[in-house]
Each structure stands twice: as structure tokens, then as C-alpha cells.
Amino acid sequence: MTSINDPKPESFQLSQLINDTRYRSYTFQFVALIVLFFLVGYLYLNLVENLRTAGLDISYEFLGEPAGYDINQRLVEYNSQSSHWRASVVGVLNTLLVAFVGCILATIFGVTAGVLRLSNNWIVAKLMAVYVEIFRNVPVLIWILIINAIFLIALPQPKAFKSRGGNPPEAEMLWDSFAFTGRGIYAPKPVFETGSWVVVVVFILSIIGMFAYRRYTKLALYAHGRDLPRGWPSLAILFVPAILVYFVMGSPIGLEYPELKGFNFKGGIWARGSFVALTFALAIYTGAFIAENVRAGILAISKGQTEAAAALGIRPGRIMSLVILPQALRVIIPPMISNFLNLTKNSSLAIAVGYMDITGTLGGITLNQTGRAIEAILLLMAFYLAISLGISAIMNVYNNSIKLKER
């Protein structure tokens, strides 16, 4: 007679490690770990050996040494005597600036193009389709180079604003305050004199007041059914007190206009040509992808929603903004996040137009001058990794907050 017994625990055989599903996963993981360990060890040893034969070492001391080069666009104090670390920080901020402005612009381009592509105006819809296809199917590097060249050639240079030998200048400033040149866009800058803080405080209070009023009208509408006007009172609350105070205080906020002095415009605020071209190129490229996401998101909303809204008598524009887009956002947001990340990563091509982002400072001139390739590139990758993970973390939080609450 044979009887079925549970296998005894001590009857463990080596072959179980590979044949028994209970143990096999341990075997695999152990093997994977060993392989990984040897791979890392092997690479590390090669590195040590190669550095030894070349007489080099890994050291981040170069970050403390003076950089020696100048950077044109610096959001923090920096000159050629500042350290390489400082130069990297300047580069980081420049990258973040391009990414931030680029994402906003790309969203505007993308949403506009995506909505217009579904417009019932045939020619506009086709035009948007052409825009999307052209920009999606040509490499971003080529777009950056082309758009930079267009800006360079299409816009006049500062010297065109000068009158020469009695001739009127070839180009003129817009309202005497904006200048669009190949070197950048110049605009007046507000100058805050004494007493200006009162105006600013009043203005901030007006903003708060405006929101309070709008909230009040909404409450009035829902609670008592009184439909108070909203448009013009909001505007009035926003601007009237601030303007009154501005004149009462004796016009404390002035404008500094850009002026052509010597080689360039001086004064005012200035967006550099390389910044404008890069941001625009990245935004319009990424916008084409976002447009597709937006279109897909809108199409995902059932047609009944539009019809229901129309049956309620809502105007077509408001159907889009009040009914369709809020629902479509759930579909649009996740791919949009990855497009924002792509834009940030593509901004590393800035060097093609001479914009000094982190790849241009730390991964460019600093690397060239110090020859510290490994250190600089590791730092560069760590930075991009941090940004990517950071943005996706923030966006995931937002994403969760607008997720359909299923019950």
C-alpha cells in the first residue's frame, strides 16, 4: 500500500531551487543580484584602473574654483570670478526658466490647436492638422535650428532702429516702448519709487476683493436666485482703487523704457533672442503633441455631453470650456505631464542656439575647461533625474486630485 504523504521539510533537494516554483523565484533573484553585483564591480574596477593609468582622479573640487567665463543670462548674481558651482546654478535656473515658460506656451499652443482642429471651420481644422503633422514629424533639433534662424532673419537688429545720414530708421519701436529685435524682445520695466508699496498693497487687496465679490455673486445666485452682474464690477474692483491710489500717491510707479544706446538697447526688461527662439521652438514642437492629446481627450467625451449642454441652451464656446474640457482634462493630463517632461529634457539642446542652460554651463564650458567629464556628466544626469522625478511627483498629486471619484 502506498499512501500520499506531505513531502517532509527536510527532503529539500538542490533541484528544487530551479524546479520548485516556491524556491525558484529566490534562485532567480539571487542570480540576478550576483550578476548585477559583478557587472557593477567590473565597471567600477575598469574605471579605477583607467583613471589610474591616465593619472586622473574623481574629485568635485573643481566646482569651487573660479569659472572664468561669463554667462549672458543670469538670474542670480554671477561674474567670471564666481565658482563653477555658481555657474551650474545659473545654468539650472536658466533650464528651469525655459522649461517653465515653454510648458505654459506649449499648453496654450496645444490646447488652441487641439480645439481648433475639431472646429467646424474646414480650413482652420485642416491648417491645424498640417501644423500638428509638420511639427510632430520633424526632429526637434532641426526645428530649434530653423526657428532660431527665422528669428535671426525676420526680426531687425538694433542698428536698424538707428537713423543714419538723415534716412529714417528701417525699423521702429512699437508704441515707443517695445522693440522686437533679433537679439531679443525689449519691453518697459516698472520702476518702483517710494510710496509705491501702497499701490501694490491696494492692488493685492483689490484682487482679494474681486474674488470675494465673485464668490458673493455665486452664493447669491445659488441661495437666493439673484443673478448679479459679474463682469464689469470685477474689473472695477480690480482697477479703480489701485488707479485712484496711484494718482493720490503722486504716480510712484514709473516705467523705464528701453532705449538704443551704443550697440544695444539699454533699460527695460529684456528676453534674449536665444531664450525666445528656444522657448518658442520647444513650445511649438511640444504644442503639436499636446494638441493631439487634447483632441483625443475631447473625442473621448461622448457626443451626448455636447448635445445635452446645447439642449440646456449653453453657447458653443461655453460648452467647450464648462462641459467638455473639464471632463476631457482627466484624459488629457497624464500624457500632458509626459510632454512637459519631454520639453524639459529637450531643453538640453539649448546649446544649439547658444542659450546657456545647465548643459551649456556645467555640461559645456565647465566640462571643456576643467576636463572633468565623468563628474560633470554625472552631476548633469542627477539634475535632470531630480527634475523629472520632481515634476512627475507633483503632477501625480494633481492628477490624483482631479481623478474621477468612484464610489
Add this chain to the structure above:
Amino acid sequence: MSDQSIAFVRHETLPPSPPPASETGIVKWMRENLFSSVTNSILTLAALYGIYSILSGSMPWILGGIWQAPSLQACREILAGDSAGCFAVLTERWHQLIFGFKYPQEAYWRPTLAFVLLIVAVAPVLFANLPRRMLILTGLYPFIGFWLIWGGTIMAPLMGLVGFIVAYMVFQRLERSSFAMGALGGLVAAIIFWTLGGYVSDAMSGFLALEQIPSRDMGGFMLNIILGTVCVSLSLPIGILLALGRQSNMPIIKIICVVFIEFIRGVPLITLLFVANVVLAYFLPPGTTFDLILRVIIMITMFSSAYIAEVIRGGLAALPRGQYEAGDSLGLDYAQSMRLIILPQALKISIPGIVNVAVGLFKDTTLVSVISMFDLVGMIRGPILASTEWNGVYWELFGFASLLFFIICYGISQYSQWLERQLATDHR
């Protein structure tokens, strides 16, 4: 005759009168599609004006272009002050733009043939209604393509192919005991065979040999295509493994895959290329000379496999749970249920996503121009714009490059949309 009124009775029906002019044909279409409201009319007019200004600006420039001239100076003389394109740079440097400047002229037929064969080989994968027998060519293509482009004796790719066949046979023999054993056995058999085959192909290096061309000599648009196809096809299997690893319930393997994927996806391709160009040499054994193009292929493959892994993970997640359970309930082990049930379905639904990654990757191959490789963009920014003859030609070259990329990428994305419609089995 009497004047009597006769009641009029019509005997036949009136022929239908045409609808009013405003309700028919092009007029109706225009009214509905272009001028349905004031805003729409304004948009239409603005769009028409935009199209007109772009065309009127660029058409004379394109149509009046010069196609035959030895240099920019000569071209400017021919134009005599007119503003028109100098497309002569394209005819003059055509070979350099397509093949790079070092690929031997007499061998241009080889990459061309390889490209044509590539289309033939890929076709049965893309279109399911083509005869299945064509897949044999697809399987053979990597070896033929390698032989055509890089040259050398045909024995080397032949040995590679036979190695795969041997590995497959060993795998089938051993698979019965377990999948892992089969895979391991196949791998070992292939390595042994390739080592032995290496001696054979060395010994027979003259057999059916084409002129050997080092990969350093590849350039131009050919390099973009090579990088694109090689990296995408290599990254597919790696991407599948990574996706499975990320879904696996073995924590260590899962962590390794997640870290790898998130790391690669978190950094720009350009930094990975810097690594290939500047840093990777330090991590290789001293004295190894590792071709730049090979290093770049490794890095781009890693890059695209991380993205493809994410696409496939999406496909795996989209499969209903029942499919996994069905596999288990049939008593299939992990490898079998993946191979026979899960992956065929998951891959099918991720094809459009994979195609998108492939298009993106193909476009990104232009970044190699930043690390001193002469792909299409690199050729333009490097040797051609730096030469005394063509210094200053800009729009023509970049317009040409955009056009080439547009044709290929637009073609692929149209295919992907077509496929999406084919695969859409739900009825909406």
C-alpha cells in the same frame, strides 16, 4: 369656338427643380464649413491670408531655385541678386547627405539594396494580409543587411544565423524539462557555436566577401536609418523583458527594472550620448577600442528599451485579469502562459504605442550630430556648412533634412493610425 376655360390638370410630375444656389454644391459647403458664423468667417479669412502670405513668400524662392552650380558664389552669380533657393548644394552634395562623406562611392548600391530589402522584410510584419512565407526573409534580413552594409565575408553573418538556429534547436530539446533550462542551454550552445564559428569565418575571410567598411565611415541619412532600425529592433526584446520584470512579483528583479526604466526615462538622450562619447570609455577594460557608433547604439538601445517597456507595460495592464487566470487554470507555467496567452495579446494592443516610440527615436537619432557624428544633421552642420563652397547655405539644407524626416515619420505615423483602426474591434 367658344371661350371656355379648360381646367388645367398636369399629367406628369414636375421635374425636381435644383435647390437654391446657396444650398448646393460648393456654395453650401463653403457656407457650412467656412462662413457659418462671423467668427468663423474671420478665422477663414485670416487662415487664407496666412496661407497666401506663406506661399507667396516661399513659392518664388522654391520655384526659382538653382539646381546646378559648383558653389554658393557661383550660385549667387547665376541668381544675380534675385532671391531664390540655391538647391545646387543638394545635387552637389547629394551623396554626402545620404551616405556620409567616407562611404566608398562604388559601394553605394549596398546600403540602397539593404534599404529596399528592409522595406520588403518589414512589410509582412506590418501588414498581416501579406503571405506569411515572407516572414522567412524578415528572419534572414538582419544577417543580409549586416553583410550588405558592413561587408566582409558572408561567413560571419551566416555563422551568426546558424548559431541562432542551433540555439533554437537546443532550446526545443531542453524545453521539456523547464523553460529556464531551455533558455540557458540555448544561450550556452549559441555562445559555443559563435566562438567556433568565429574561427571558421576568420579562416574563410575571402569567401563571398564584400569590401569591409568600418562603421566609422557611415554617415548621412543612412546613419539615421541604421541607428533607428537597429536600436528599435534591439530594444524590442529588451523592452519586453523589462516590462515583464517590472510586473514580476520578485521584489529584487522588480526593483532593478524600475530603477533602470525610471533612470533612463528621467534623463535626456543627449546626456546618455555624452556618456557614450565621453564617459563610457572609462568603464571599459583598458585598451579596448570600442567603436563610437557601437557605443551610441548601446546607449540609444537602452534609451528606447525603457520607453518601449513602459508601452508594453501599458499593454500588459490593459489585458483583463481573466486572461492571466485562464493561463494559470490551464496549468501553464509562467513562461508558457506569457508566451502563448499574455504577450501575443499585450503586444498586439501596444503596437501603436511602439510605433510612436519608434518614430520619436528615429527623430532623436539626429542628436548624434551633437557628439561629432556625421549623420544628416551632422553632415550639414559640419563638413558642408564649414566648406568654403557652401558656407552660408542654410534654408535649403535644413528644408531638405526636414522633408526627408517628414516623409518617413509621417508615413510611419499614418501606418500606425491605420493599424489602430484595424485593431479597433469594439463597435462605437
Add this chain to the structure above:
Amino acid sequence: MKKSVIIGALTVAGLAASAAVAGTMDDVKARGKLNCGVTTGLVGFAAPDANGEWQGFDVGVCRAVAAAVLGDPKAVEFVPTTGKTRFTALASGEIDMLARNTTWTFSRDVDLKFEFTGINYYDGQGFMVPKDLGVGSAKDLDGATVCIQTGTTTELNLADFFRSNNISYEPVPIETNAEAQQQYLAGACDVYTTDASGLAATRATFEDPSAHVVLPEIVSKEPLGPLVRHGDNNWGDVVRWSLNALIAAEELGVTSANIAELSAAATNNPEVNRLLGTEGNLGEMLGLDAEWAKRAIMAGGNYGELFEKNIGENTPIGLARGLNAQWKNGGLIYTPPFR
């Protein structure tokens, strides 16, 4: 803890395994090709021509070394490098020598561990401006926008110059010469600065070169020369003396036209004899044969011929010899004696 022990053990094994690294010269000979790092394209110094052949002054140096070592001036694999990749390429052994208008500086020599084997071109950083700007001196450039070609010491010199003269400027760094030139011609910068030789080369390709002037100030010393890795002195000697042979040949009147005749038999000039190997055993000391210098000179001619052919006054680049004349003619080109 355990990990570090294992890595330590592996380190020892790794060190032991690589103790015997062959010299660069043996590597080159075994390979049959010289891997020479050059720029990705700077007309006159190193750029592929319409047929894909590399041409230029730096290329000539590579060919001379290849001819001396391997006997074939065509046995060179030209590896294009950018400002970023050149030092790694050399340090990691991807290239055997770098001839890429690289400035000899203290830190590159000492800190980056490279050996500059000589100077083949004395350059200096200059400024080019459009003539109608009406600028006569670099000191008038206060507030100007300056296009810089990055990747060399240019940025640092520029920062130093403007800082020491206490004037402000707006730098626009550009990676390639072609793009910098495009920005300059479009007027996005008032000034273009790079090495004076590069300025001349760039200006030569303009539609109207006479509308642009190179300012008199040269703000830096840029001795450009080939370099090799530290630590392989034998290879360094080969590269150094191949370059010196070209210079000596010009000084001694040995040209590619008369070299066959001069080397056929010993002449009356003992230095020529030693150079060309008809007397003495200089080649043997280098680990080469007696005719190494003859081959190096025949590869592209002597220093003067290389100069005239690639960047001299009869080429589109049109550079005068200036500092790069032989010392006898008031220049700085001077070779130690072949003795």
C-alpha cells in the same frame, strides 16, 4: 563591509592583469593605422573635402606622423572630436594623438596629464566687426554683443580681457563656426571672436569680405600644437620629432620637390644628412628606421609647404606667415637641432 572586501580583491586582480600595457607605438604598428583626433570641420586646419578626404594643416601633421611610423601617409583614421570630447578621446586611448587646434596651457599639460609635443601654429584671439560699425579698437566695444565659438580657451580670454579693461559685454556662446558665422552675419552679434586664424578663414568665405575688419588687438596667446598622453615618452618623442622634422626641413631647404635628390646620397650638409637618414642613426634612436623623416616630409611637404598649401596667402584663408615664419625670417618657428 563584505562588498568593499570583494571589490578590493577584484581591484588587486585588475591591477595585476593590466600591468603590461603595450606602448602606443606598438599599438599603432600592430593596428596599421594611426588614430588621429581632429576637429569636426575647420577649413584650412582639418575638414573633409567634397570627396570625403580630410584636408588641412593639422591633418598634414597627422599624415606626417603616420608616414614616419607606418610608412604610409594614408594610414590615418581621422576621428572627429568636439571641444568636449577631445580630451576624453585622448585620455581613454580612443585616439593616439590629438591635432585639433588645441591651445597649450598649464592646466591641460599638468592637470589633465597631456604632453604637448610642440607648436605648429602660433595663434591669438582676435575680433572681427563689420566695417560700418566704425569700431577701431576692441576697447571701443563697451556694451557690444559678442559671438564666441566655445570649446576652447576663447571664453576665458574674452572674460579676462573685458574684465581687465573694465568694460561690459554680452556673450553669445555658439558651438560651431558655421552657426556663429550665421549669427554674426545676421547681425545678432556686433563682434565675432575666435582665434585670428579662424577669423581669417571665416571672413574669406563671406559674400563680401571687405565689409568686415579684424581688429588690431590680439587678446591672448594661443600656441596650438599636437598632443599625446602623459607617460608614453617614446610615442611623445615620435610625434614631437615628426613635427620638428617638418620644421627643420623648411629651415634646411628640403622640400618635397628636392627631397628625393637630397636623400639619394649624403650631401655636403651634415644636418640634412642626419635628418634624412643618410648619416647617423637618429631614426634608430626613435625606434624607427632611417628614412622616417624623409617619409614624414614627403607626406605633404615641409612645414612651409603645408602652410602655403592649406592656409597660406594663395588659399581662400589667406593667412600671412607672421609669427609662424621661420626664426631666421623673424618668426617663432624654431626647432631644436637634429643631432
